[in-house]
Amino acid sequence: MNTKELTKGIWAENPIFVIMLGCCPALAVSTSLANAFGMGIAATFVLLGSNLIISLIRASVPDKIRIPVYIVVIATFVTMIDKFMAAFTPALSASLGIFIPLIVVNCIILGRAEAFANKNTPQDSILDAIGMGLGFTIALAMIAVFREVLGDGKFFGIPVPLIKDDPCLLMIMAPGGFFVFGLLMAWKKHLAAGGAK
Amino acid sequence: MNDLIQTGKYLLIISAIAGLLLAFTEMVTAPRIAENNRLVLEKARREVLPGAERFDTLDLATTDDAGHPATRSLSLGFDAQGKFLGTVQTVSPKGYGGPIDIVLGLKPDGAVSGVKIQSMRETPGLGTKLAEGFLDKFLEVARAGHPVKFFVKKDGGDIDAITAATISSRAFCKGIRDGIKVVQEGQTLIQQRAAAPGATPLPGPATTPVAPSPAPAPAPAPVVPPAPSVPPAPPADPESPPPAPTVAPEPPAPPLPPAIPQGGGQ
Incomplete structure (x- = not known):
């Protein structure tokens, strides 16, 4: 088992802070921790399925048309998950269902299909998907902690004393998302470059 | 050329498989999803509509935004004794990411008895706040005093919009206004139907037939449906007598009752 494929997505090749894929949903959904985890879990699940399928069929896909093929595969898979969730786990669908349309346009899914599952074994692709999914979830949660606490005065929906009466609304809006995103990315680069100088 | 055929064939096969899988998925899940939605x-x-035990469906002819005739399905709620408690309907205003399905309960006097968001595709964290803090505040305002102007404050109404989600908030208010309008326009039929199932005395002044007064001219002809459009189906409850004979022969006599004294429908 190649643990590097699993761990790289969490830190060294974090999809949000390093590869910078999926920034649109990251900014849209990182307004609360509950949403961040919901989106993260749903995306991880879809990523797992799409990576697995694409690594399985990669040998037979003609190179010229691989992108349209991936798009058909991913779209089919996401639609099926959406429908099955709505039919058999309505409660889960009620909490994660709103993220599904966002996942369809999440470039992490296609990005990993093209950059990894396309060239690697199904086993490694699964590890990659889990790692990338976790990295995405953690990154969302990190942004969401700042935005929810500062912008909404809450932590996981629980009001935080002092802040809750007069939260900084800017943080919950798009500019606040960019601020937190940028600062965290800088911090990550700083650490990766060898820490304090 | 040969290459073109090869790749074309591959795409065709992949798309066919995808199509089959999707058709299969739809076949398996559609009935269950419909059932789930019905339960919800x-x-x-x-x-x-707190206290309602039994619902009776009533289809009202109305007009949609573009002025085309449309049918709205209302549920009339009755408590265990058969007393008319109000109407429930689903309104679907167009939000930021698609229709927002709102279940709206209105009391016989036109006041909002409850609101629940059934489904929406608003932006998570922004528009989806409709279902969180916004709804509680909305109900507080809607129940506190009327007439309530169901517009966001920016548009001169009484409702606090969600920060950074004005479109969603506006859509929500529009849905409520639409719902109130449908009930106002269908007052006559609703009252006939409300009176039909049981011989119980009608609650409140709103359900007693009101003297026709020149109501604010409400749209063109198709607004008041002819009597036959009342579905003759008996109410769900087998105990009560079928209302059909009572309803059918009566023409929708007064063109319209005066609009309920609510700020909403303007």
Whole structure:
């Protein structure tokens, strides 16, 4: 088992802070921790399925048309998950269902299909998907902690004393998302470059 | 050329497989999804009209935004004794990411008895706040005093919009206004139907036939449906007598009752 494929997505090749894929949903959904985890879990699940399928069929896909093929595969898979969730786990669908349309346009899914599952074994692709999914979830949660606490005065929906009466609304809006995103990315680069100088 | 055929064939096969899988998925899940939605709707109806035990469906002809005739399905809620408690309907205003399905309960006097969001595709964290803090505040305002102007404050109404989600908030208010309008326009039929199932005395002044006064001219002809459009189906409850004979022969006599004294429909 190649643990590097699993761990790289969490830190060294974090999809949000390093590869910078999926920034649109990251900014849209990182307004609360509950949403961040919901989106993260749903995306991880879809990523797992799409990576697995694409690594399985990669040998037979003609190179010229691989992108349209991936798009058909991913779209089919996401639609099926959406429908099955709505039919058999309505409660889960009620909490994660709103993220599904966002996942369809999440470039992490296609990005990993093209950059990894396309060239690697199904086993490694699964590890990659889990790692990338976790990295995405953690990154969302990190942004969401700042935005929810500062912008909404809450932590996981629980009001935080002092802040809750007069939260900084800017943080919950798009500019606040960019601020937190940028600062965290800088911090990550700083650490990766060898820490304090 | 040969290459073109090869790749074309591959795409065709992949798309065919995808199509088959999707068709299969739809076949397996569609009935269950419909059933789930029905259960959720059933629950929502009881939530927005507290105390209602039995619902009776009534189809009203109305007009949509573009002025085309449309049918709106209303549920009339009755408590265990057969007393008319109000109407429940689903309104679907167009939000930021698609229609927002709202289950709206209105009391016989036109006041909002409850609101629940059934489904929406608003932006998570922004528009989806409709279902969180916004809804509680909305209900507080809607129940506190009337007439309530169901517009966001920016548009001169009484409702606090969600920060950074004005479109969603506006859509929500529009849905409520639409719902109130449908009930106002269908007052005559609703009252006939409300009176039909049981011989119980009608609650409140709103359900007693009101003297026709020149109501604010409400749209063109198709607004008041002819009597036959009342579905002759008996109410769900087998105990009560079928209302059909009572309803059918009566023409929708007064063109319209005066609009309920609510700020909403303007």
